[in-house]
Amino acid sequence: EKELERPEHLVVRPSGERLFARAWTGSMLGQNQLRLTLVVDPEEKEAERLGRAERLQELQGNPGKVRLRELRTELKDLVGKARGRRGFRVVPEKVEADELRDGRRLLFSTDVEMSAAEMCRAYFERDAIEKSFRTAKGPMSLAPIRYRSEVRLDAYATVLYLGLLLWSWEERKLRKKFPSRTLEDALWSLRDVSLVRIGSGKTVREFTTRLNDDQKELLRLLGGKGVLPVP
Structure with a gap:
């Protein structure tokens, strides 16, 4: 992690979130020439570790029969059999191995000339486009057109474009001070x-x-x- 999470490997997503990414050429899935990029999202990593710690703490407490069964199913890869009334124990080695995957994803491309930043941009821009549609249908409440004339379609596309442009601009200003906060959350406040x-x-x-x-x-x-x- 220390080798990856260094300033020279910092990449900024289209949404403004900061990641660490490092690319190399290698083989995977039976294909020899692939461009591989290991990406770490620090905020996602921290959230996953805190969530796991909370569930493990709950598991080792007295959660009740139903909840205990749910937790044992969720955390089955982190516990082992043990003598005693409960019949299980948390295995530290398994927890450490599971933590290695926190906040990580592996991207690959057949274009071996791509840099880590280019691969991240290509991958996460898809999320930005999908988020735009979710924003238009959700917080912006842009309902579909009922009467589909060319004039109305042009007007709808213009309103949609201007609305998303304003929304993304305000969200960018917001994230200069609050990197993890969304505009929807701010407007709700x-x-x-x-x-x-x-x-x-x-x-x-x-x-x-x-x-x-x-x-x-x-x-x-x-x-x-x-x-x-x-x-």
């Missing part, structure tokens, strides 16, 4: 924020939601100061 104006003419009073520190920071990052003054 701001869902109760509002500004009320009462009065007319020169006599107008404004009442705003009392913001916590997280909401203030999010509004600054997303350019909300022009809509809702942030103290």
Whole structure:
């Protein structure tokens, strides 16, 4: 891991997440000339290790019969038979071997000239495209067109493009400060924020939601100061 997780092997995904990747030419699946790239996602690795540790802790406690059965099925590769009332024990060597796979994936290509960064870009751009469609159908709530005329299709494509462009731009600004946070999560945190104006003419009073520190920071990052003054 120390050899791989070095600055010269750092690669940035289209989404902005940072990975470590190293490429070499070798053989696999009976094919001699393949470009192979080992990729490690530090955040994914940490999440998998914490999740495993939590399940192992629960397994060694008193989870109840049903949950114990579920945990033993999930962690069957990490435990062995043992004498005693419980009849099993966690095998440290198996846990260490399982940790070697955390956050890792192996990419391969028949183009032996590709660099690690190029292979990661080609692989993860597919995820970015799929995410765009999920975003359009999910948080952006762009429903399908009911009446399919050429004019409406052009308008729909324009709205979709501008919406996704704005969404990705705001998410990029957000991730400069919060690398693992999504725009959907940020907007959810701001869902109760509002500004009320009462009065007319020169006599107008404004009442705003009392913001916590997280909401203030999010509004600054997303350019909300022009809509809702942030103290």
